[in-house]
Amino acid sequence: MPSAALREQLASVLGSPLEWQARPAPELLPTGIPEVDALVGGLPRGCLTEVCGPVSSGRTCLLYAVMAQVAVREEVCALVDTDDTFDPVAAAAAGVDLARLLWVRCGGRAEHALKAADLLVQGGGFGLVALDLGDTPVEIARRISLTSWFRLRRAVEHTPTVLLALERQPLAKTCASLVLELRREAVLWSGAAGCSRLLRGLRAAAERRKPVRAARAWFEARVWG
Amino acid sequence: MFACLHAPENPAGLLDCAQTFSPLVEQTAPDTVVLDAGGLDRIFGLPQEIASAIARHAGEAGLRVNVAVASNPDAAVCAARGFAGLSVIPYGDEAKFLESLPVQLLAPSPELAETLERWGIRRFRDLARLPEIGLAERLGPEGVRLRLLARGEAQRPLTPVEEPPRFAAEMELEDPLELLEPLLFLLARLLQELCARLASRGLAAHELRLRLRLADGSEHARALRLPVAMLDPKAFLKLLQLDLSAHPPAAAIVRVELEAQPAPTRAAQNGLFVPLAPEPEKLELTLARVAALVGEEHVGSAELLDTHRPGAFRITRFMAENRQLLQRELSRDRQGAVSLAFRVFRPPRPARVRLRAGQPTYVQAEEVCGEVAACAGPWRSSGDWWRADPWARDEWDVALGDGSLHRLYCERHNWFLEGSYD
Structure with a gap:
């Protein structure tokens, strides 16, 4: 039998080689911010996601929102806090279940943070492992x-864990499956300056930089309570 | 054959004394124990000699006891309580031997004691002579039981004291060990032995205690408390390795003792829709590894304290199991809403602040510097004035020229940058 005919016959039974290599689309974990979910659909499980942006760009708001979503799903999450900047009060106010959050404080040592994240991902069972390099x-x-x-990417592959890295600039290059860049748009105040002014929140823009550029999404983070 | 030891004055150590003669010992009362003396005749000889040996051993232990040997436990108990010194009741002569004892020795109920007193029944012999059927009709089963005891005919098995099993293994070393690696080989062996013993009883361990006797005469003790009962020698070994790496002994090791605290094995059946959670055994190992990396005090769950003091929280042990969800879903008015998050600088960064009309106009701190574009404040807060460490401060929310948003506060005329909104 000629090879072309043989290949055709095999393809008819097993599918084309492209189909063999195709991976199933990863399950997505909603971020809890409808505008961002509309932009990216959610954070892929079993993949590395990078959220980057400057200070006060809404990165931590997004992180807390994802953690709150993990809590709603009764899953547990881990935060590897490189620079010890996690605020439990603000996180609890954002809906994070602190009892379901493993907090690892690394005292400013990035190498310890990477090792800890690796151990946690290898340990398995977490819905979210967040590596906070936001102030590094x-x-x-x-x-x-x-x-x-x-x-890290290899460790998280084929697991139902979302590995989220929070940074000032994208660092993981090809290892990241999703890169979200956040930018602050405006600080929201109320009242008159000097007497009754109140901080109401901030407005941020999210842009998907990987896998493809898409339209921006804007969201507002508000001060509650 | 049964032997009873009765020590009315000082019963402490009575059980230990009895257990040196037999593993089957019943603690009948705090001052009375009965032991199964079957087979002791091959060691000591006649029942009289058995009783003498027991009394002699008790005397050496500082106990003043009455010892009675009989063919059934209750006859031995009655004799030991009723007669001082040694009593040996020949088989078949129990009723005759016990006949002179007072009925109160059988501890009848108050109503029954009153009835017997009214009938003029004061000694065992009086009770033993009463007809069984008539006694059953008038006093019921309790009366029949007392009659049997008075006749020395009550038969029952012993209820031996069961000591809680101790799961310990130890090893004396010929040469002192200085390195961790060879110690781990020994620990692996001891752990295998302990886990096999636990498994044979259907138990697991929720605590491991390691005692190392050192060459300088001191002792190095470590205890691993596990949140869930485990029975995996490899996991135990890894946990011990991590613990000993973090807390090494000060000198060479000459003796190793390992003890496991038993606990019922964990029974869990996961459902199809159980949320994702780490396996407890794996989680323990992971936490131990992470703790070895960053320090034990830097790993855990944050728990907020019931105070208004800024940044008040404590770290508790992280446990993924048995958590009740506090907030199953976000409240309706919070659906889709995003809370403004805050990132804390630990410790707060000292800042230099320029003021105009009481409002900050310029801020300079580590990695943060710029003109204040907008600010809100001051927000005055204070608390704990009734304690030795009161606090009071004025807070500002400041937006700098570069767009970053920070929280600034002034405490005792010193300015600090507490963190940034993000």
Whole structure:
């Protein structure tokens, strides 16, 4: 039998080679922010997601919103807090179930944070493992080797865990399946300056930088209570 | 054959004394124990010699006891309580031997004691002579039981004291051990032994206690408390390795003792729709590894304290199991709403602040510097004035020229940057 005919026969039974290589689309975990969910659909499980942006761009709002969603699903999550910046009061106000959150404080050591994140992902069972490098200076964060990110990506593959890295700039390059860039648009105040002014929140813009650029989404984070 | 020891004055150590003669010992009362003396005749000889040996051993232990040997436990108990010194009741002569004892020795109920007193029944012999059927008709089963006891004919099995099983293993070392690796080989062996013993009884361990005797004469003790009962020697070994790496002994090791606290095994059947959670055994190992990396005090769950003091929380042990969901879903008015998050600088960064009309106009701190574009405040708060460490401060929310949003506060004329809104 000629090889072309044989290939055709095999393809008719098993599907085309492209179909063999195709992976099923990952399950998505909603972020809890409808505008961001409309933009990206949610955070893919079993993948590395990067959320980056400058200070006061709504990165931590997004992180707390995802953690609250994990709590709603009765799953447990872990936060690897590189610079010890997690605020339990603000997180609880955002709906995070602190009892279901494992908080690992790394005292500013990025290498410890990476190792801890790796151990937690390898341990398995977490709905979300967040690696917070949001206050780590860019020059230190850039020293993290690509091998470390590859290792993390390999560890989280084929697991139902969302691995979320919070940074000032994207660092994981090809290892990240989703990169969200946040930007602050405006600070929301109420009242007159100097006498009755109140901080009401901030308005941020989210843009998907990977896998493809898409339209921006805007959301507002409000002060509650 | 049964032997009874009765120590009315000082019963402490009575059980230990009895257990040196037999593993089957019943603690009949705080001052009375009965032991199964079957087979002791092959060691001591006649029943009289058995009783003498027991009394001699008790005397050496500082106990003043009455010892009675009989063919059934209750006859031995009655004799030991009724006669001082040694009593040996020949088989078949129980009723005759016990006949002179007062009925009160059988501890009848108050109503029954009153009835017997009214009938003029004061000694065992009086009770033993009463007809069984008539006694049953008038006093019921309790009366029949007392009659049997008075005749020395009551037969029952012993209810032996069961000591809680101790799961411990130890090893004396010929040469002192200085390195962790060879110690782990020994610990692996001891753990295998302990886990096999626990498994044979259907138990697991919820605590491991390791005692290392050191060459300098001191002792190095470690205790691993597990949130769930486990029975995995490999997991135990890894936990011990991590613990010993974090807390190494100060000198070479000459003796190893390992003890496991038994607990019922964890029975869990996961359903199809049970949410994702780490396996407890795996989680323990992961937590131990992370704790070895960043320190034990830096791993856990945050728990808010009931105070208004800023940043008040404590770290508790993280447990993924048996958590009741406090907030099953976000309240309706919060659906889709996003809370403004805050990132804390620990410790707060000292800041230099320029004021105009009491409002900050310029802020300079570590990594944060700029003109204040907008601000809100001051928000005055204070608390704990009744304690030794009161606090009072004025807070401002400041937006700097670069768009970043921070919380600034002034405490005792010193300015600090508490963190940033993000």
